[in-house]
Amino acid sequence: MSDQYVLETRNLVKEFKGFVAVDDVNLKIQKGHIHALIGPNGAGKTTVFNLLTKFLIPTRGKILFKGDDITSMKSAAIARKGVVRSFQISAVFPHMTALENIRVALQGFEGSSFSFWKSGSSLNKLNGRCMELLDSVGLAEYANTTTVELAYGRKRALELATTLAMEPELLLLDEPTQGMGAEDVDRVVELVRKAAQGRTVLMVEHNLSVVSKLCDRITVLAQGAVLTEGDYETVSADPRVREVYMGTASSGERGSTSEESETEAAR
Structure with missing residues (x-):
């Protein structure tokens, strides 16, 4: 090939x-x-x-x-390996904030997805990257908004940000x-x-x-x-x-x- x-x-x-x-x-x-x-x-x-x-x-x-x-x-x-998928139906946690949704995705990518028992403050080191991802999809001002309160289009943008958090190649x-x-x-x-810049x-x-x-x-x-x-x-x-x-x-x-x-x- x-x-x-x-x-x-x-x-x-x-x-x-x-x-x-x-x-x-x-x-x-x-x-x-x-x-x-x-x-x-x-x-x-x-x-x-x-x-x-x-x-x-x-x-x-x-x-x-x-x-x-x-x-x-x-x-x-x-x-x-770098193959990451989104779905037809928005797949985000409705009762978490936009930032918290991104943080969960980053935890999974960094191998700390089973650390939910840790205090929120211990995960603050991820917040900088969370904000970068939110800004990349135009959601920085909604970082602390509960996802269920977001309009449908913004929920889809948030889902895209969570997939980008896993740094997909495809x-x-x-x-x-x-x-x-x-x-x-x-x-x-x-x-x-x-999102397609630098990836397929x-x-x-x-x-x-x-x-x-x-x-x-x-x-x-x-x-x-x-x-x-x-x-x-x-x-x-x-x-x-x-x-x-x-x-x-x-x-x-x-x-x-x-x-x-x-x-x-x-x-």
Whole structure:
């Protein structure tokens, strides 16, 4: 495998009781790129993410990270290697402050995640880095705000900051703009662009405007298989893509992509 690829899948397959959710998928994610997985409901996008981060075990095929076979590794081990994932639904602690959420992430990254019995003052050494991360996503002024009080877009920004706390080399973003209004979408686009500096991003995203603004390369999935791949101009001009994805979007269904629908289809 060329050194230019951070992540590669080889003939990746996932079957559920005879249903093929991921069908012989070969991905090559180039270092430093923002790479998108797009496709209609049930295309297998989130299932691929779950395979890459070992929330699901592949039926067949291999997953390589920087040339190393990580197919048999567990989720925590993959995260420690630098593959870190966000989720469709915001995964932050609602009754902690924004700073405390970042501090928990830093504890995990630094190997002190089981030190919750320690006094808060003993963890203050992490506060400087916490503030840097909060500032990087525009949340410095909300450091002491309880997360449940944050607007949805800011919660997603906080989640991004917690993933960055683990210093990922490959950042996997699952529907980062889902459920957001236009103002929040624009903010998240800029945050993702900033987060991508010095690292590689693989994202599932239903909003084609976001994909066109952010992504260097796009892989289109349909019925669990790769339909086509290329830059936005190439992919958007492909009549097969218009038929299976963009046609659906123009019919008013573009925003309906969800992890739940793919999970249901996989079952």
